[in-house]
Amino acid sequence: xxxxxxxxxxxxxxxxxxxxxxxxxxxxxxxxxxxxxxxxxxxxxxxxxxxxxxxxxxxxxxxxxxxxxxxxxxxxxxxxxxxxxxxxxxxxxxxxxxxxxxxxxxxxxxxxxxxxxxxxxxxxxxxxxxxxxxxxxxxxxxxxxxxxxxxxxxxxxxxxxxxxxxxxxxxxxxxxxxxxxxxxxxxxxxxxxxxxxxx
Ligand code: SF4
Ligand code: SF4
Numbered sequence: 001x002x003x004x005x006x007x008x009x010x011x012x013x014x015x016x017x018x019x020x021x022x023x024x025x026x027x028x029x030x031x032x033x034x035x036x037x038x039x040x041x042x043x044x045x046x047x048x049x050x051x052x053x054x055x056x057x058x059x060x061x062x063x064x065x066x067x068x069x070x071x072x073x074x075x076x077x078x079x080x081x082x083x084x085x086x087x088x089x090x091x092x093x094x095x096x097x098x099x100x101x102x103x104x105x106x107x108x109x110x111x112x113x114x115x116x117x118x119x120x121x122x123x124x125x126x127x128x129x130x131x132x133x134x135x136x137x138x139x140x141x142x143x144x145x146x147x148x149x150x151x152x153x154x155x156x157x158x159x160x161x162x163x164x165x166x167x168x169x170x171x172x173x174x175x176x177x178x179x180x181x182x183x184x185x186x187x188x189x190x191x192x193x194x195x196x197x198x199x
Contacts, residue, residue, distance in 0.1 A: 056186045059179065067127055068142045069178075070118055070158065071166035080164060082137040084111040091132035096122035116160040120146045121153065142166050144178040149189065 035049035053060055062068065073081045084101035102114035123146075129138055144166075150156055169177050 056183045056190075059183065061176070062143045062179075066143055067125055067140045068144050069120075069146050069166065070129070070138055070140055070163055071142050071170065072113075072116060072160065072163040073137055073139055074164065074167050074171075080112060080116075080137070080160070081135055082113050082116060082133075083109070083135060084113045084116075085134065087132045087134060088129035088138055091128045093126060093128060094122045094124050096120075097129060113160055116163065118158045118163070119153075120156045120158055138163075142170060142178050143175050144182055147182065147185075149186075 032049045035044060035047060038044045039049060075081050084099055086099055086101075089095075089097040089099055096119040098115065098117045098119070099113050100115035101111045104110065104112045125140070125146075127140055130140055147156070166178060169181070
């Protein structure tokens with residue numbers, strides 16, 4: 001017995017779908033191709049040549065609840081808030097946080113991180129470290145995604161200095177500053193202004 005949802009012979013040929021798909025692709029190709037040429041000579045620049053975001057020249061603004069790269073927050077005196085309690089490293093399911101605790105010169109502060117590193121090749125950006133921290137010392141509200149270029153594992157390790165630097169940039173230049181810096185780095189690499197080190 002024939003199934004009620006079985007395709008007819010005409011439907012199984014898929015001809016209307018194939019022709020329809022080709023019409024869309026060919027129309028889009030020529031429309032965008034001609035518009036790009038017109039834009040180069042300064043004509044019809046108000047008409048978009050493509051609906052996709054032209055990353056990295058353009059980028060979408062990340063939403064306020066975007067869970068981005070990490071940062072270590074700072075106290076009012078500029079020192080790091082982290083007390084090296086290891087709770088974030090213990091909670092991390094990817095085991096990608098490495099902390100070396102040191103004695104703080106100030107006797108009222110028990111410990112501070114001599115070394116605090118996140119291996120972004122292992123991190124799954126789950127946010128467990130942020131949840132686990134009892135003193136709001138680590139956050140993922142940088143509105144910047146992880147760096148995605150590098151040839152050595154070390155290129156993907158975010159050090160204490162990097163994590164602190166993010167907090168400073170965020171505080172001084174606002175929420176879009178880190179993304180602007182990242183895109184500038186991409187651009188300079190693409191244009192060959194900064195040599196890509198293979199070692
Ligand atoms: S976001 Fe998740 S995987 Fe990444 S460091 Fe924090 S706890 Fe570990
Ligand atoms: S970031 Fe928070 S949870 Fe992690 S070691 Fe520092 S104080 Fe503890």
